[in-house]
Amino acid sequence: VAKRSAGTDFVVYEPGMGDTTVSRKDTTAELAAAIRNGELTTVYQPLINVSTGRPIGAEALVRWQHPVDGMRPPDQFIALAEESGLITEIGKLVLNDACRQAARWVSEAPAVNDLLVTVNLSARQVGDDEIVDQVREALEASGLEPFRLVLEITETVLMHDRDAAAATLWQLKGLGVRIAIDDFGTGYSSLAYLRRFPIDMLKVAREFVDGLGRDAHDDVITRAIVELASTLGLLTVAEGIETTQQQEHVSALGCDLAQGYLFSRPIDAEAVRALVGEQDWPQPKPALRAV
C-alpha cells in the first residue's frame, strides 16, 4: 500500500486490478455509479448433462460493461463489492435476472425437466439475513419453481461463521432452492459440513478437472469427489472442461453435469434460451461462440 500526496487517500494494489493503480474509495464510488447506470449485466455459461450431451441450464456470472475500459471480469470487482457492501445490490440484480431468464427458458423448453440456473453467493451475502427475502422475492417475481434455482457457495463461506451460515442455508433450503458447493476440494477439506449443511450439489474445482487423464493425482481426487457425492446422493458438476479428453474422463467417472469452454463460454440469456430449446442435438456438439 503506497500513500498518495493528497494525504488521506491510499493507493491500493489489488490482485486482479492488473497494473492499474486505483484508489479504493474512487473505485467503490465508480462501482456504485455503475450499478445505478445499469452497467452490470449477467452472462450465462451453459451446464451440460454429461450422459446425454444436452444443455440443461446455466450458471449466472456477473459482468461490468465499463463505458471506457470495456468488459471487466468479476475478479476485478467482486472483492471490492464484498468489502464495501455493494455485493448486496449486485447479488440482487444477478438473482433477479437469473430467475427471470430461467423462467423464460422453462416456458420455451418444457421438455427439459431438469432445467436449472445457478447463482454464486459470496460470504457476505450468506452472512446477511436479507438474502432469504431476496431469494424469495426473486422467485415470486419470476414465477421460477424454487428447485430450479441452485445457489453456489464456497467452502470458505461454510467455515467462516458456521452457525450463522447454517441458519441461513436452512432457511434458503426451506424455500425449496438447492445449494451447491463451488470449487469443491479447494477449501478446508472437512467433510463434516456435508451432513451439517443442506447441500445438494458439488462442483468439482477446475484445478482438479484440469489434469484429468494427465495427472494421476487429479484423477484420484475427482474420482473420490464423485464417489463421495454419489454415496451422499448429491449431484456433481465438473467445472472448466476444455478438452474432449477431460470430457471423456468426467463421463467415465459418472459426473452428472459439466461446464467449460469445450461446450461454451458464458453467453447471453437469449443464446441459452435458444440452446436449451433445441429439440435435437448433434453429437458431438459444436463449441459455441463467446459473446
Ligand code: C2E
Ligand atoms: P466460479 O463461480 O467458479 O465461476 C467459474 C469461472 O470459470 C467463470 O469465470 C467462468 O467464466 C470460468 N470458466 C468457465 N469455464 C472455463 C474453462 O473451461 N476454462 C477456464 N479457464 N475458465 C472457465 P468468471 O465469470 O470470470 O467468474 C470468476 C468468479 O467470480 C466466479 O468463479 C465466482 O466466484 C465470481 N462471480 C462471478 N459472478 C458472480 C456473482 O454474480 N456473484 C458473486 N458473488 N460472485 C461471482
Ligand code: MG
Ligand atoms: Mg460458481
Ligand code: MG
Ligand atoms: Mg467454480
Ligand code: MG
Ligand atoms: Mg468461485
